Amino acid sequence: MKISLNWLNEYVSLAGHSADEIARAITFLGFEVEGIHRSGAPALTNVVVGEVLTREKHPNADKLSVCTVALGSILGVKTIVCGAQNYKVGDRVPVALPGAVLPGNFTIKQSAIRGQSSDGMMCSAKELGISEDASGLLILAGRPELGAPINSVLPPGDTVFDIEITPNRPDCLGHLGVARELGAWFKQDLAYPAVHFVPEHASPTPRPDLLRSLLVDARDDCPLYTATVITGVKIAPSPDWLQQRLLAVGLRPINNVVDVGNYVMLEYNQPVHAFDARKLVGQTIIVRHAHHGETITTLDGKAHALTSPMLVIADAEKPVVIAGLMGGLDSGVSADTTDLVLEVAHFRPQSVRATSKRLALTSDSSYRYERGVDRHLLGEAMHRCIDLLLATAGGTVAGPTLKVGGDVPWEREITVTPAFINERLGFALPADEMLAALERLELTTVRTDPTPDRGQAWTFSIPSWRDDLDRPIDLVEEVLRLHGSDKIPAAPVTAPALLADDAPIVAFNRRVTDLLVGQGFHECITYTLRSEKEVSTWATPSENFVGTGSDQTKIHAEGSSPKSDNPKSKIASASDALALANPFLADQSHLRPSLIAGLLETLKLNQARGATASRLFETGRIFLAHDGQTWECAAAAFLICDNEKDRAWLHRAPADFYSTKRLTETLATAAGIDLARQAVTPAPTAAHGWQAGHAATAGELQHRGWLAQFGLVDLTLVQSLGLEGKIHAGLFAILPEKLAASATRRRYADFSLMPAALRDLALVVDASTPAADVQKILAKHARAATGPAFALESVNVFDVYAGTGLPDGKKSLAFTFTFRAPDRTLTDDEVNAAFTKIQAAITADGKISVRA
């Protein structure tokens, strides 16, 4: 909002303060100063009014003239060389004499120009710093006195502050409110505008031929409406002072009636509207909700289709104003208007705001109604407006002001003790400073009462325009504002220990980050909002991707049968469940179900820019749709792109599926989950994003609260993204609430100091048999074979082979067994006996044979 210093000076004397001081005051009163603009002439010395007496061509320059210029009886006549072309003999112009300093620190000296001496310079408006007009000399109108200082002739300059009014202070959307604040800051009295009009001044004869009736149908949205008829006005341009006020704050002067309305709005923060009374059909004003299908063309030339409950001001036939927003083109004041209906009304902020949003239409008026107009000042604003109208447009007030809606009496008191204020501040201010500050803001002390233990208590009456003041704490802020919040004294930080700990997710993220950074991964941060296409790629329906078939059955058996719970759900797919209701950009319309897509995008950006990126990771929230519900998960994911074509003097083995398996296990460990002990199943072919046969999944969200996906990223997808190389990735996601710190302390377990006995066994199995299945059976048989006498310590795969020497469709898996007893060295005989039993058991059903 633009605030003019000249305008402020009408209410409070700020003459002794520089613009910078005032800007600082506004800042510390709580309003950000976004800009300071100075207009008009700066203070200039040695620049006076002169008249061109003669003008001759310069003997040595085509474009220059040599002039004699009269500067009055004291300064006499001077000779001045001039390059401008727009003047003639007899014109009066500004003349800068030697010693003058023009804007831009340009000092005028006695000089010689192409051999012709010059006693000064005749100036353009730009050279004087008045405007950007450099097209020629500033020709002074009105033949001002010769030799007069130029500042006495030019209109005074102004300083305009562009300030941001916080939403709690609508009173400062008018100059009077800002003046009150500055008066309090600089300890200057506030002078209210003198309002002369009183209802008794109105002509006693109403004019029903102009306004017969005023009806308010929508009293909730329009609690107070007043209308005054003024007859015999003469529409004309506003006087200069009024035009200058409006121009200074960025409003275009229209005519005296419109300008007065705007002036009062910018003074009192009370919008005003003037109708041409003769254009009101039926001599009626009805404040009502629009009927569906009604239209109006507003002053800005735009047509609007109206619907209920948009509030309008209508005549007998049609809406003529969108209440609080903008008048109609047809009912407005025009050059031939002679009779006015002046509206000063109060509209419910929510109503104005809703209509403004629906119509995508805002105005200075709607801005104020939305933020809050003080209805208790409405009458005063009407009278001020009448004063200014009668003064600038003439006319007569015809009959009493029509009014629908009553005054709601304003009464608010706050009781506070200086002790309370000092306690909340944490430092002591003198009570008289507090009291003076609050009274400058026009809080009046109603009474002072003693309290049993807190000294005096003040009770203040709060002015109607300070609806934001309601509680003692609000007065703490007022006192601090006027004391200066830059003067809060320094203090040490006091921080008694609270013995609390970080949320568990902090440790998870830190562990994951430490682990991956240690392994050469670069942390990325990518956007949460992704395109629908990308999300439908990665948000594989959870039934297909999470957990095993038996898990799925379990979910449906035990689950809350969401489909019957929510029969009307329109959410047909996982990507629908992640859609925003109101996306801003088409390609940022969904919540991310994975971190991998963002990492792929990062990889692509780096490849395109020729920056080598092969190991990336991110930690962050992802969103998984599952069985009719969406879950916010903590997640960590990594991506590896070992491009074998990368030029390197020494090539390492590239990452493969098993690299991602180990890394994903590491991520799971950070969440306290031992992935190596969990069932891992191949990613199904329906899982987009991952390459079938080369990726896996573990865990499940709904019952276990976590899941993992890892392996090769779908090669078709990678190619379609324009990426090069094989990309391996892994993701671990967990519900944040499952990350609660584990409280169980580990217990030491005895271990044997006796030597181990090792046996190797190679088996031939179907090529599709998972190694883990065979291992599990072997472990079971081994435990049976050893019995309680000694123990199988481990059985691990150490070789996998298919090809020459084996039948088609078969592969060989070689296992190594480690046996150990707690208390003795095992004998060959007992180990051999157990080993023979294991071989017999594993081959018993004929599906598995021992490799010869």
Next chain:
Amino acid sequence: MQAQLTALLAQAAAELPALTTRPAFEAAKARYVGPHGALTALMKQMGALPKDQKPLVGKLINETKTQLQTLLDAALARLAAAEIAAQLGPAVDTTLPSPDAAPGTRHPLTLVRDELASILRKAGFVIADGPEVETEYYCFDALNTPADHPARDAQDTFYLPADVRFGNVAKKSSGERYLLRTHTSSVQIRTMLKGPPPIRIIAPGRVYRRDTVDATHSANFHQIEGLYVDKNVTVRDLKALLDYIFASLLGADTKVRFRPHYFGYTEPSFEVDLSARHLPKVNKEWVEICGCGMVDPLVFSGVGYDPDVWSGYAFGIGLERLAMMLYGIDDIRYFYQNDLRFLKQFA
């Protein structure tokens, strides 16, 4: 005899340095000094010598034996050295770079977040967490933001469709909508509803605004929220903490000033400016860095804290804005592009 010994030594001196394998060495050793070797054979002839020659020949044999052993030791050492050399291969070029991945890097936003967290941990603040998908209650209502406040507009805030159900983000009332939190202040409410004061937390996290992306705006960004609730917490305490934070981040001569401002959930409220002359790429005397204030009594009543007993302060710092200031980064989008040439600058 002497000639034989001399010949034997000469033969060994010629043969042993030429040996290239351990078996050849062992064979040669056996031939010279083994039980069936040449030296042993000569020693056996000693018995047949006249008595007066024995001392002299004995001495000669011993000298020959010593010399042979020296030759053998040298040969063995040479072989061992050759074996090690073979294992080692040629010497490495120590100037070649390692082909292995260098340590990775933490994102600059993580670095700044962690630095702030560690500064605040010294003052007893621990990290609290809350969901990014929030409900209107936690994001707005409980923070004293009225139902018709512009910040709640669908124009400024991302909402989720009415029929979406979240498994692990509970609504306070069934009528409210899910949204993407517009500030981390929602964590204040969740923390206070979880337990009684005193409370001293920070909540770093991602927030969302429905905004045009440009050099200073991003659809999602990060904040750190701070909340302190105790008895007799004052404006001066708040100022002391922010002085401490920015002195720790930027040096003891950093000046911090409070300007009054308005936030619905604090009273009084302030915007905080830093003296900025020593910051890269800032040409202003003061630069705005965060918002803060004393927790509004209405917020306390809403979570069941008695505002006559408890007081407190809250502050919110934009992480991107802070990181941009600290590092002199002039485009917020760099944080989300993750160009490796950018990421590697901060490790």
